[in-house]
């Protein structure tokens with residue numbers, strides 16, 4: 086093969102053009118990847134990162150351009166062909182076969198049988214220090230576990246070129262750390278890796294080279310060390326953005342508001358036990374914990390999606406006994422689910438339907454699409470949603486823009502208490518700041534907010550108070566001195582204490 | 586015990602089947618005999634083949650409602666060529682080729698031209714029946730040669746040559762779907778098409794192959810039909826596709842694709858055919874058949890649904906029981922995590 090280590094190049098894309106319909110997404114992108122290189126690919130939501138990677142792995146065809154993997158040309162767009170050449174893409178949204186076992190999910194498409202591969206997969210699971218039941222049906226997996234299955238697929242394939250498209254967006258620092266150790270090992274073996282993430286801190290930790298994509302062209306490329314965070318963020322967006330705007334509680338006076346909006350007492354249900362908490366109007370309560378701590382189950386139970394076995398939920402002084410999403414929405418208790426593709430969006434429906442979907446039972450008998458479109462356009466302007474129009478179908482949006490649409494859907498219900506489950510998963514730096522501003526503004530307007538996040542930076546920046554959950558139980562509270570370290574200490578210390 | 590029922594519909598089905606056999610055996614001694622078994626098996630062959638073919642297509646999350654017409658068309662090709670003096674092996678080859686072609690056309694439309702399978706096969710349901718009628722001029726094909734009918738005749742042990750062929754085919758299908766990599770692809774394509782594509786499964790080829798296999802099964806069913814009855818009415822196979830879909834549902838094949846087993850379909854076919862034969866044996870007028878078969882189908886599905894709910898609840902309870910007891914992670918990994926956390 087010509088892809089000898091001496092040449093050192095494992096992948097090369099030349100002048101790639103791509104448009105969806107009439108909308109150009111990639112305008113002549115060229116990029117190369119060396120053996121043993123971890124190459125960060127950055128860019129705002131909708132910049133075309135995932136599209137570029139999908140083209141490279143044969144999932145979608147390019148309009149023009151050449152792709153070379155391990156010294157051989159990718160002649161036609163087919164994932165099987167790309168895998169034969171030694172490339173595997175861990176996609177942004179995990180592809181799961183719900184009726185197959187986890188092991189079969191990981192091994193599908195490989196020549197060896199799942200039984201023969203089992204020891205290897207088990208070893209990888211241990212190395213990633215996750216707990217994953219290989220024989221369970223994949224339908225039951227949560228979003229972080231799905232992401233881990235995708236990562237395992239990539240690792241078990243012995244690819245020479247591995248693409249990780251936002252692999253850590255649902256993971257907490259632990260799983261991320263373990264993944265990075267594995268990535269370093271691969272790097273030492275000469276595997277070339279494209280790494281996509283919106284978290285600069287992660288990129289600094291693992292990547293050596295960086296390319297920034299903006300509006301379908303590469304605007305910055307080179308060794309990571311030679312660029313500052315500010316330069317990178319500048320390159321990503323033409324609009325000036327201040328890097329992480331930091332803590333900002335101006336205009337909110339939490340302590341003055343006495344009565345809690347939402348008060349939960351001794352709530353137990355699937356995956357958690359005896360949780361009590363209060364949220365006041367204008368307050369942002371962070372809910373932290375590791376993957377599997379029961380935070381999502383707790384939120385879903387609050388919203389009436391899962392049965393509760395004990396406890397009470399008092400909303401604005403009135404106990405909500407029989408909760409269903411409909412009852413909750415009508416009172417003003419709104420939930421933003423963590424899995425936008427499965428539970429959040431109607432992917433085949435136009436965007437303006439999505440935005441009005443929480444209120445579909447309140448729409449007039451004869452629909453007024455004009456008004457719905459107007460509502461969507463307002464959100465589109467205020468949140469900077471990148472799309473072709475209110476009639477576009479949701480599946481055509483990039484991940485981060487889908488997340489904004491989801492948030493718009495929650496806001497259109499005019500919440501009094503808003504439960505946000507991973508509100509910025511897959512959202513770029515600029516949009517993240519936008520979303521933070523929106524959350525702060527909501528709180529200033531008197532909305533009580535419960536913020537569930539695996540990103541401790543996010544909690545540090547936004548939360549007025551932090552509750553920690555570990556193994557389905559209360560693990561402590563932080564009222565002042567909210568810092569990443571303090572949260573981490575509490576979240577993991579609590580699991581440790583409970584264990585002892 | 587419940588777990589067993591949860592894991593496969595087959596177990597529920599066989600249990601119900603045994604209860605039913607025992608009850609009929611008690612009411613009408615003499616029902617449970619080798620002769621009955623032989624009758625049931627040979628009566629089930631046509632439905633077996635159509636159901637098997639339908640299952641393969643359903644696995645890939647498509648549907649084929651044209652099998653009955655394919656049965657009729659290929660049987661007509663068989664009968665016409667035989668009556669035109671073509672030798673039996675060559676006529677059978679024509680018959681199977683007709684089925685394969687008909688299936689390939691369905692597959693072409695669905696897999697490569699992207700027409701939804703229900704629409705495409707509804708179209709060919711009429712089209713293939715129409716071709717058959719044009720070929721036969723709307724007349725029945727009678728006076729089929731003796732050597733064709735002999736294929737359906739009993740050999741010694743109470744089984745015909747066709748029975749052996751069909752059972753061998755069922756075994757082959759089971760082996761292929763369960764034990765080979767390509768067989769697994771059929772499940773994968775039905776379970777999540779995008780995922781299968783992403784993992785390098787040749788999605789279109791698999792869908793196409795499923796339709797061709799269905800066409801072949803339907804053609805073989807046409808052969809069995811002609812051999813057993815001895816003539817070919819121009820409504821041959823009419824409506825059997827719906828019965829085959831019901832059998833698939835009864836046998837635990839999900840219409841959403843991705844799950845189901847040959848064993849389930851086999852058991853369901855035997856079940857349905859046994860009901861028919863038992864009704865005859867109990868001297869219940871034939872016009873009750875559909876009513877009773879429908880009622881039994883619904884009862885089994887309801888029973889199965891209940892069992893599944895109970896099991897689901899248990900699995901959830903077991904899954905979340907961990908939290909009642911305490912942490913699941915071993916101490917050392919937790920420790921390691923704390924160290925990492927303090928970075």
Ligand SMILES: Nc1ncnc2c1ncn2[C@@H]1O[C@H](COP(=O)(O)OP(=O)(O)OP(=O)(O)O)[C@@H](O)[C@H]1O
Nearest residue numbers: 105110130131132133134135136481482483484485
């Ligand atoms: N299937 C599709 N049909 C139409 N437009 C699409 C489709 N997929 C992506 N797009 C558009 O192409 C652009 C680039 O999308 P892409 O998913 O590559 O962005 P990205 O850089 O990965 O963003 P993110 O960080 O949000 O994941 C977006 O504007 C998106 O709306």
Ligand SMILES: [Mg+2]
Nearest residue numbers: 134135177484
């Ligand atoms: Mg993307």
